[in-house]
Amino acid sequence: MLLLSLALWLIPAWAQAPPSDLRDWELICYCSGREKGADEIARQDTNGQILLAARHGTTRQRLKEAHIEFTESQIDLLVSWRLLADQDGQLRTQMPILGPDEMTRLRALLHVQAVELGGSLLPDIKTLVSVLKQRGYEDEAYTIVFSYLLDNLVWDDFDQQHVLPSMEITADHPFWSGALWAVYPRREAPGSNSRSYGGWKLWVMWTQPVQPLLAPLYRSSLVEPFLVDLEKSGGVSDPGIRNQMLALGIVATDGKPKVPIIREVDSDAVFASSRTIAHKISEGVLRAAQSPDLFALTGASDRGVALIIAYHEFMWELLAYLEKSGVVLPPAILSAKTPDPRGVHDLVFIVVPQGK
DSSP: OHHHHHHHHTSOOOSSOOOSSGGGSEEEEEEEESSSOHHHHHHSTTHHHHHHHTTTOBOHHHHHHTTOOOOHHHHHHHHHTTSEEEETTEEEEOSOEEOHHHHHHHHHHHHHHHHHHHHHHHHHHHHHHHHHHHTTOGGGHHHIIIIIIIIIIHHHHHHHTTOSOOOOOOSSSSSEEEEEEEESSOOOOOEEEEEEETTEEEEEEEOGGGHHHHGGGGOHHHHHHHHHHHHHHSSOOOHHHHHHHHHTTSBOTTSOBOSOEEEOSTTOHHHHHHHHHHHHHHHHHHHHTTOHHHHHHHTOSSHHHHHHHHHHHHHHHHHHHHHHTTSSOOOGGGTOSSOOGGGGGGGEEEEEOTTO
């Protein structure tokens, strides 16, 4: 472990200097709060320049010398949102900022741990993929593994173990609660969005290139009646809704769904298998999170925030390992030069919670 730690500190950082404004970094908010989030506050005006300049501490005079324009109301806003501390004129940023040096080392460390844990999980992942294949959803395995297993159930497992910071809005945390951090360079990796109505939830895995094709699935006017129809009759009767979903390959011409429906009951093999794997991943990540190197590289002062930052990167490292191992392969739509909208169905699945 000592040799690994020493080796990580010798890995060269990215040659390209990071932008001087956090608005040009990747700002990640794992939080709850008002409509305007903490990440939006960090992007306003010159706030991103102030926060980056105050990363290791600064003063108002140094901001002026660096030609960073600001007003006292800006400073007050950043302090009230707990993004900046102002103690006797000393300004210090209160959110983790992970630049090229930190990210190179953090990702290298997490890669090693993802390969180690991933190797032990291969039989379980293959079983899950086999179940999906039996249901005719082999092409959706990548989406299920990432968006349902890694980017959903594992977070749920962390939450159930009470190891994540609270996202409750309180008098001490009136505007937002959770974790906000900045990363550079950003990683080109998938993400997940979901919309629920009546207990049923539509999940969508996205990457930046296919985002324009997914725009209809972010509209309540389409998703809500779609989920209502599925819950009531198992299909889509409204011609307008059906045609829009048909164009994305999500339903057949008769309105029946062509995407996986996961019912969160023990009798559903996809759910049962995914839940078992999620618990193994959360336990493995929690063990790895005890590493002093890992905690230090996140730049967090709180163990819960450090875990959020680390796992956010770890899940992509694990997905990359599973892809390289050939256990799951990205849907064709993600690599197509001109993506076919009908391929969107490979990025979509539906979850029905227990009792629904």
